[in-house]
Amino acid sequence: MSYTAAEVIIDGLAKAGIKRIYGIPGDSLNPLMDAIRTSGKIDFVQVRHEEGAALAAAFEAKVTGNPTVCMGTSGPGSIHLLNGLYEAKMDHLPVIALTGQIETDLIGTDYFQEVDTMDLFSNVSLYNARVLNPESAGALTSRAVREAVVGRGVAHLDLPVDVLKMESVTLGEEWFHPPAPPSYAPDLSKIAALIDKSSRPVIMFGNGARGHGDELLAFASRIGAPLIFALNGKGVVSDENELVLGGLGLLGTRPSVEAVKRCDLLILLGTSFPYVKFLPEGVPVIQIDSAPLSIGKRVPPAEYAICTSEYFLKNIKVKEKQDKYFRKFDDIKEDWIKKMDEAENTEGDSISPESVAASLNRHLRDNDTIIADTGNVTVWASRNLRLKKSHLFLMSPWLGSMGVGIPGSVGASFATPGDVVALIGDGSFAMSIMELITARKYNRPVKLIAFNNSKLGMIKFEEEVMGYPEFGVDLLNPDFAALAETIGIPGFSVDKGSDLDSTMEKFLSVNGPAVLSVKVDPDEKPMPPKLSFQQAKGYVTSILREKLESVR
Secondary structure, three states: OOEEHHHHHHHHHHHOOOOEEEEOOOHHHHHHHHHHHHHOOOEEEEOOOHHHHHHHHHHHHHHHOOOEEEEEOOOHHHHOOHHHHHHHHHOOOOEEEEEEEOOHHHOOOOOOOOOOHHHHOOOOEEEEEEOOOHHHHHHHHHHHHHHHHHHOOEEEEEEEHHHHOOEEOOOOHHHHOOOOOOOOOOOOHHHHHHHHHOOOEEEEEOHHHOOOHHHHHHHHHHHOOOEEEOHHHOOOOOOOOOOEEEEOOOOOOHHHHHHHHHOOEEEEEOOOOOOHHHOOOOOOEEEEEOOHHHOOOOOOOOEEEEOOHHHHHHHOOOOOOOOOHHHHHHHHHHHHHHHHHHHHOOOOOOOOHHHHHHHHHHHOOOOOEEEEOOOHHHHHHHHHOOOOOOOEEEOOOOOOOOOOHHHHHHHHHOOOOOOEEEEEEHHHHHHOOOHHHHHHHOOOOEEEEEEEOOEOHHHHHHHHHOOOOOOOOEOOOOOHHHHHHHHOOOEEEEOOHHHHHHHHHHHHOOOOOEEEEEEOOOOOOOOOOOOOHHHHHHHHHHHHHHHHHHHO
C-alpha cells in the first residue's frame, strides 16, 4: 500500500501522541487536510486566525507539557502563526508548526504568496526544516517531535504542496517516541549547609515547582522560610497557606517585599525571575533549575544544583529551624489582606477591578483553570485571586502578549477537566475576539470575563509614571455581551456593584462558553507594593528603561 508524504506526516504525529491540530485550511495545505480527514486519528480544530491556532497550541502545551501542533498555509497564513510561536519559544513549550509552501519548482520566482518561511521561522524555532524529499517526511516529522520535546521549544516543518502529494514511506512506532529530557542527581550537601547556616531564608518558586506543592510546603515549613511566587508559579501551593506571602515585583505584595528586604538567604526554585531590582543585594543566592543555561542567568548564585524541583525537594537534608522566619510577617500579611479587602469591596454602583477578582474567588470551583491576559488584569489576578493548589494558573509570562485570553482558553480547555476562566482586559478581548466563534463551534467550557474600562489601562499607567500625558489609549468598545449573543454564546453585563456577585454566579453556571462584561473603574492604578504614586513614577520608569536597554 502506498502513502503520500502528507499521510506519513499525519501518521507520524498521531504515533507521537498528537491529539489535535489547530489551524485554518489553505490550498498549499490541501493534501495535509485530506490526510487528517482520512486518518481519523487526529482532530482538526478550525480557528479564525492563525495567531489563535499557535496560542491555543501553546496553552494546551502549558497544561500538559506534551507536544502540540498548529499550522498555517503559504504566505500570510504562516506569518500569522509567529506571535503564538514566540509565546511557545519564550515559555519553553513543545509546539510543532507546520507551514504550507508553494511548489518546489516555483520557489525563488517571486510567485504568489511566496514567503521565505525558513528564514522567517529561523529565530523562533530550535528546529527548522523543509521537506524536499517525500521519503524523508517521516524521519523529519520524528525529528521535529524529538527536538520540540527535548529542547522544550518550537519545531518548524515547511511543506511544499507538491512534495506533500508525492509517494512516501511510513516509519515504525519506535521512531516517534522522543527520549526523556536528561535528568541530573547532584550532591546537595553544600546547599544544605548554607541553608542550615541561615536564620532568615526565603524561597522564591516558579513554574518549575509545579506539581510539587506538598513537598515545597514541607521543606519551607522545616526551614521556616516564607514562600514567594514568581507569577507563573502562582497556584503551585494555595495562596491562603500561612507560609505564602504572595508575589514579588510590580505585581507583588508588601509582605513579600519586606521578607526579601530582611532575608539572609534567597532560594530560587524553578524560576529565572527577571526583575533583579526586586531581589536583595549582598545576600547569598541558591538556585535550583533543571535547565543549565538558567543557572546564573539573572544573579550569580553562591550555590546551585542542576536538577528538577522534585529531585531537590525529595533529597535535600536540612535541620529543622525552631525560629520560623515566616512568622515575623503574620501581622504585615494580615494588614496587607485587609487593604486588599478594602479595595475589593465595591461601594455603591462603582466597580473596582479588584472586586471582580474577589467575586470570582467566591465562585471558582476546585478544578477550574484560570488564565490572566496581559495588562492590568495581570495585576488583579496576581494580587486578588486567592487560588488553591487544585487550580491551574496560566498566563503569558515571558512574551507578555496581549490577546492570549480567548485562544489560550480554547487550547487549555481541550486538556483540562474543569472550566477555563479567563480575566481579559477590553483591549486584549478585542484583539482576539474572533476566537469566540471557535469557542462556540466546539462548545468549549470557557468563561471569559472582559474588564471593560474603555482604556488600555496598563499603557495609560505607564504613560503617567513616565511623565507623559495620557494619549492614544481610549477605546471604542463593542457591547461584548451582545456580540457574544450573536454568536450563540450567553452574554452577561454588569455596570453596578450590587449586581456583580449574583451575575458572576449565573455566568459561571453556564454549561459551555459564556462571556461576562464588567464595567470597571478606568482610573484604578496597579500600584507597586508599598509605593506611593510619586515613588512609583520613578521606580517604574527605571524598570522600563532597563527593559529598553536589554533590547538594545
